Amino acid sequence: MADAKELTKKVKGTFDLVTILGSPLAHLGISDFDGVVTQVKEVLHRKGTFLVEQSDMVFRIMPYYRDAMVPNVNPPVINVHISFNPKEGYFERLLFGRNKQEVSRVFLWGPWIIEYVLKKNGFSSVEVNPYADPYLTVQPFLFTARSSWRIV
Numbered sequence: 721m722a723d724a725k726e727l728t729k730k731v732k733g734t735f736d737l738v739t740i741l742g743s744p745l746a747h748l749g750i751s752d753f754d755g756v757v758t759q760v761k762e763v764l765h766r767k768g769t770f771l772v773e774q775s776d777m778v779f780r781i782m783p784y785y786r787d788a789m790v791p792n793v794n795p796p797v798i799n800v801h802i803s804f805n806p807k808e809g810y811f812e813r814l815l816f817g818r819n820k821q822e823v824s825r826v827f828l829w830g831p832w833i834i835e836y837v838l839k840k841n842g843f844s845s846v847e848v849n850p851y852a853d854p855y856l857t858v859q860p861f862l863f864t865a866r867s868s869w870r871i872v
Contacts, residue, residue: 724740725759727762728762734764737771738763738768739771739772740774745834746827746828746829753837754840757841761867768866769867770864771864776831787800797817799813800814800816801813802823809827811825811828831863834848848862848863
């Protein structure tokens with residue numbers, strides 16, 4: 721498993737399939753994801769497939785969003801809204817526990833944003849397919865993009 725932000729430094733060769741699973745995009749801004757897609761394009765075989773699994777974060781987060789909350793964890797952690805940055809597409813929360821305090825950024829992703837970044841980077845045949853996951857209460861999507869390298 722390589723760090724997706726340093727894919728071309730950590731991985732040698734080309735692959736028929738590159739996957740991103742587990743809805744990790746909440747931890748990446750759009751510029752970071754654009755860089756990851758660029759690197760995937762470099763390690764993907766010219767007829768390869770790029771598969772991204774991502775939940776619709778807006779509908780996953782918003783029904784449960786509170787300005788402040790104390791999740792049922794032990795030891796307790798106070799979770800407080802700090803800011804929302806619509807330009808960059810994230811909100812920040814302060815996580816305040818007994819031994820640790822940190823600010824966490826959560827990026828909001830809609831299916832149309834991921835589809836746009838894939839097409840912008842030259843992937844052809846981009847498909848967005850909702851699927852049923854018995855463990856999630858929100859709609860997850862599978863994004864399939866085919867590499868479109870041309871031999872000159």
